[in-house]
Each structure stands twice: as structure tokens, then as C-alpha cells.
Amino acid sequence: MSVAINFRRAEYLISAQTFAQCPSEEGAEVAFAGRSNAGKSSAINRLTDNGKLARTSKTPGRTQLLNFFSLGTATLRLVDLPGYGYAKVPLAKKNEWQRHLSEYLQKRKSLMGLVLLMDIRHPLRDFDMMMLSWAAEMGMPVHILLTKSDKLKRGAAKTSLLEVRKYLTTENLTDLVSVQLFSASNGDGVSELEGVMRDWLLPAQDGSSGGEVEPYPDLPPNLPEED
Ligand SMILES: Nc1nc2c(ncn2[C@@H]2O[C@H](COP(=O)(O)OP(=O)(O)OP(=O)(O)O)[C@@H](O)[C@H]2O)c(=O)[nH]1
């Protein structure tokens, strides 16, 4: 029997500036992470078919809080995370976000998986690779979206996909990490993403989450500067 998650019934829940402000850990959630401007908010809007749900912007650094959205019920959630790698944010501010984000990733019991977005034209930057090795260390499933696939011809997009797959194989990451093409502009890859999210969210919904978990290893204190 396949239980439905109605992605189209997403609603804004709350924005948290700190870990303490996050909503109850009851249920399950999937967080969208990646470099600033990779297309996290656009992907959420496409997935939920709601252009106004998460705020998008041409200016990197738009999303500055942990933004929670419910999927039909408050116990199934999406989380839009602030992006990394944007050099123009004041250092003190950047360190502050980083601290809250690290705490969220390390402690959040209802976090079932990370959707890690990378612009298909610049995949596997330092921060992306750091996130992947950290996720592997703590056994957190990751699904990579190579975003803005509409910006490349089909052949070039496929080549990029194969290169990322090759990297995952070389790094022994294929058990935990998967990858697909995605475009928020033309909808390429939406149903594939929905399938992955269902697999992560639904098993956790029958009350099995929220038990004792091993503490996650610390993220490195200083993420690489990229721009
Ligand atoms: N062509 C194309 N443009 C896209 C796509 N997805 C996002 N964009 C554009 O990329 C820019 C950044 O998108 P956002 O969704 O705001 O990126 P973000 O990752 O949420 O950025 P931060 O909140 O700054 O971390 C915007 O100008 C979007 O319109 C896509 O699939 N195709």
C-alpha cells in the first residue's frame, strides 16, 4: 500500500534562527542544503507547486533562517536551510548562521535525510564534498540534486551526472548518497525527488522516530570560503 504525501499541501510553519526555536521533533523532516544560490528555495517551490512558499532571489544569501514547511500535517516537514559560500555576508553573521546550522544538523532527531543541491555547472565544490563526507561519517542519507539542468544541453547534463556518480563510487558513498538531474524551471526530476522523499519520510511517520540517537560528529568549525 502506498501512503501519499501531498506535496501540494505544503504550508509555511515557522522560521527558526536558533536550534532552540525549531518546532517539535515529533515526526520526520527532510532538509534542503547547499551553496547559496544553488536553487534550494526554487526546488521547494517547484516540488510543492507553490511559487510563493519559499522566498527565492537572484541575490545569494536570501534564506537566512531555518524555514520549516509542513506537508499536509505538521509531523511531516520540509526545511529550507540557509546557503553556504556567499562571501559578502559579514563574517560575524556568517559564523552565527554556521553555528546554528551545525547544531541543527548534528542534533535534530527528526531529520531523516538531506537533499543537497548543486548547480549542475559547478558541482562538488569544497563545501559540497565536506557535507558528503560528514554525512557519511554520521550515516545520514543524502540525495543530490544537480540543479538548473535546463541550463545545459541534454548530453552535457548527462555527462555531469555521470561524473558525480563516478565520484560517489570512488569515495565509497553509493550506499548513502544518490544523485539526479533537476530543474525548477521546467520540472525535470520532480517525481524522482518525490519518490526519494517518500522513502525517507513515510517509514518514520509511524512513531518510530525520536528515539535515542548517537550524537553526530562535529562539523569542521570553519567551512571553506568559495567566492
Ligand atoms: N534556469 C534556472 N534557474 C534557477 C533554477 N533554480 C533556481 N534558479 C535561479 O537561481 C537563483 C537562486 O535560486 P534560489 O532558489 O533563491 O537559491 P537558494 O539556494 O535558495 O539561495 P539562498 O537562499 O541564497 O541560499 C534564482 O535566480 C532562481 O530563479 C532552475 O532550475 N533553472
Ligand SMILES: [Mg+2]
Ligand atoms: Mg533560499
